[in-house]
Amino acid sequence: MDEVPMIQLLNPEGERVSNSEYESSLSAAEILGLYRDMAIIRRLCNEATSLQRQGQLALWAPVQGQEAAQIGAGHALLPNDFTFPSYREHGIAWKRGIPPLDWLRLFRGVTMGGWDPLQYRHSNPTIVIGNQALNAVGYAMGIQRDGADEAVMTFFGDGGSSQGDIHEACVFAGVFNAPVVFFIQNNHWAISEPTTRQSRIPLFHRASGYGFPGVRVDGNDVLAVYEVTKRALDNARSGNGPSLIEAFTYRMGAHTTSDDPTRYRLEAELETWRHRDPLERVKSYLVRTHGEPQSTFDEIAADADHMALDLREGLLSLPDPAPLSMFDHVYTEPHPLIEAGRRELIDLGFGGEQ
Amino acid sequence: MTTENLTMAKAINEGLRRAMEKDPKVLLMGEDIGKLGGVFRVTDGLQKDFGELRVVDAPLAESGIVGAAVGLAMRGYRPVCEIQFDGFVYPAFDQIVSQVAKQHARSGGVYKMALVIRIPFEGGIGAIEHHSESPESYFAHTAGLRVYSPTNAYDAYWMIQEAIASDDPVIFCEPKSRYWEKAEVDRETPARPATEAQIRRAGSDVTVVTYGASVKTCLRAAQAAEGEGRQLEVIDLRSISPVDYPTLAASVEKTGRVVVVSEAPPVASVAGDIAATLSEMCFYSLRAPIVRVSGYHVPYPPSRIEEEYLPNVDRILDAVDRVMECES
Structure with a gap:
């Protein structure tokens, strides 16, 4: 399934590549902003993993490897759009402006939610796999009834794609032409099960069975993810109905801090995906094409370190609920x-x- | 004329209509509820008058109906889902338990799950498998849900409106064998709130606690018992969750004897929980162990033998004999 063509605008070497359907609309400054977003969530995620190891979180679901998929998709959202995540969408939460400490509350065990979903227009984490896609479609049906030009985007994985609720969500979205984008992060592993245990065909092909467009994008290419998602959301907002995006990416870390990926996957596979790192390619591009100095990246890393420290301090002073x-x-x-x-x-x- | 003799099905239809007229956010979603008017015709004529955006013929997918209703509720709508038959609610069970029941708490009170899930329930209509079940205990067991069940047209007209107006999610169990029974419906005088149990017949010897289709059966039993000189007090719960225990306890303190009657199988049931709770609350007033009359611990049987499964007058009177014979 790796051989199926996918939309790519920036290759793993950090070179711009042309695509017949999509063109990057982002300025160098914006691309640097996306790099910064990705670097911050990677750093915060590492901090959260450490906090779990130190007994401060019950569990953590790391996002490493999927930063471009989430930051690219999140960047394409407009303020009035509404998102329905699973439990690993820390990058989307960041783009919705939700304070990082709020992402951790659930994993700390002080709440079942973490933030005001109506304030940030980002729903609660959904842990029962696939439930959120139906809720997203229902919300989108509400948008239709209100005559609003808003879109909904919902997130799930290759594992989630097997759920009956995902099927029903696609059926409802299709027949009602609901303004919703189904964003699959195909990170190749549903805990220990490979994507081949979920599907015989590339996941984006499933969209055609529901009568709406499906596209595979290089999920480690933030430029491509942004453009593909932006078009899908524009289509939804303008009444052209649902679509499905399969972001082809990789879960570099464990499923959660309770998982041990060495029991089921090979180091060689990990090595292949290390060369496709979503951050490194953007950095190479900015350095080589725009002459971005190393100091820029050092400053971003220092900012991220600061935020990680704030996050740690915030977490350690979180009171238990009454x-x-x-x-x-x-x-x-x-x-x-x-x-x-x-x-x-x-x-x-x-x-x-x- | 404010009072009219209506079937319970028609009364629910009119209650839905009035709720939709009052609040543009109310919409209906279910299978075959549009042109057909639902398999029991409870939504008859509503799509014609309110349009396809407010009376939605949904794809044949129960989890989809309830899951989409959750999203509509998050957007501020008040969806009323129709599940075609009791035995078809299970595909939606995950959405009901994991999302409908928990979203208000999970969101810190931000999301209101102001939705109603209507389920024609219980048996006695000679149907095939999966069309006669009593799933109410699953929902009563789940915190975050309310479970209401009207037993006559007047209550049904008002209780459906109360359920729709509630910001809490309500599982609305309609005893389908009573859909075609008529009663006077007063459209000006609201029924008592659903959370108040109603004494349908006063009596001093035995408290008979019941709900759903069994209310009528218990009233028949009470009439028969009168001939034997026994006065049964028949209480219709109306709200299966929460249960109006003050009303039940007041009756038990008077009678000292309790029979709980419902069609559902007895294990881990609403009836069992009522028996346990009343034992605890009214221990010193009780003069006999609390007896349950229920379905059996079997899958709902083929309809040719359902009469032997369902609580009937004889079984209720037998239970009354047992609690009366016990002298303490």
Whole structure:
């Protein structure tokens, strides 16, 4: 499946390549901005992994290797668009302006969500694989009814593509022509299972079965991901319906901090993908084509280090939620079992200071 | 004229219509609910009057219907999903339990899951497999959901509107064997809130707690028992979750005896939970163990033998005998 052609505008060597359908519209300054985004989330992600190893997070789902897919896609969103992530979309969360500390709350075990989804127009992490795609389509059906020129984008992986909910979401989106973009990050591994265990055909081919366009993009090429996603979102916003993007990328790290990829994949494969690193190619391009000095990259790394330190400090000072908060927002209206549970915890002395 | 004699199916239809007239955010989604008006005709005529954007014939995919309703609710809509039959709700079970029930809490109260999932439930209509089930216990077990069940046209007209107006998600279980029974519907005087159980017949000897299609069966049993000099107090829960325990407990304190009746299989059921809770709440008032009359622990049987499966007057009277014979 590696041989299937895909949209690429910047090759792994950092050279611009031409494509008959897409052209990069980004200035050097914007490309540098995307590099900065990718460098920051990679650094923050490493920090989160360390925090998990030090017992400060219950779990972490690293994004390494998928930075271009997420930053490129996230950059194409307009403020009024709405996104429905799985649990690994830290790059999208960053592009939606959600403070990094909020990404970690769920993994720390202090909340089930982390941020106000309506404020950032980025829904909660969804851990049940595939559920979010149907919610995204429903939201998009609401946009249609409101007559708004907004788009929805939902994220899932090659593993998620096997779920029935993804199928139903594509059926609904297709027949209702909903303004939604299905963004698959094919990172090649669903924990220990390779993509060949999910599909006999390239995943983007599935779109044709639902009657809308599908495209494979080099998911490690931030320039290409941006252009492909921008066009898909433009189409959705202007009433041209849904589409599917398969970002061909690779999960360089473990599935989560609880995983051990050495049990199921070969070092040689990892090595191949190291040469396709999403950050290195942008750096090479900016240095070679635009003469960007090393100091620029050093400054970005220093900024990222600062943010990582802030993130660490923020996390370590996060208070545990009050026990009674488990009863909050279960219902909007009074409920006798909520009252009874709350009363019991208070009687047992777990009511806190209130 | 504000009062009219309507079937329960028609009363729900009119309740839906009134909710849609009052709030443009209310929309219906389900299989065959448009031109056909639903297999039970509960949505008859609504697509014609409100259009295809508000009465949506959905693809034949229950998880899709509920999952899309979740997204519509996030956008501020108030979707009312129709699941065609009880036994077809399970493909949507994941969305109901994982998203519908939890999104309000997960989002810190930001998302309102103001949606209703209507399910024609219970048996007694001579149907084939998967058309006669009682899945309410699964939903009652799930925090974040409310489970309501109307048993007459007047309640149905008002309770569906109450469910739609609620910001909490409501699983609305409609006893399909009672769809065609008529009652006077007063369109001006709202029914009592769904969370209040209603005493359908007052009595001093035994408290009969029930819901759904069994309410009518219990009222028949109460009539028969009267001939034997026994006064049954029949209580219609209306809200299966939460249960109105103050009303039940007040009755039990008076009678000291309880029979719980529903069609669902008995293990880990609403009826079982009511028996346990009342035992705890009313231990010193009880004069006999609480007895359940329910379906059996079998898959819902072929319709030719469903009468032997469903709680009937004889089985209810037998349970009444058992609690009455117990002297303490």
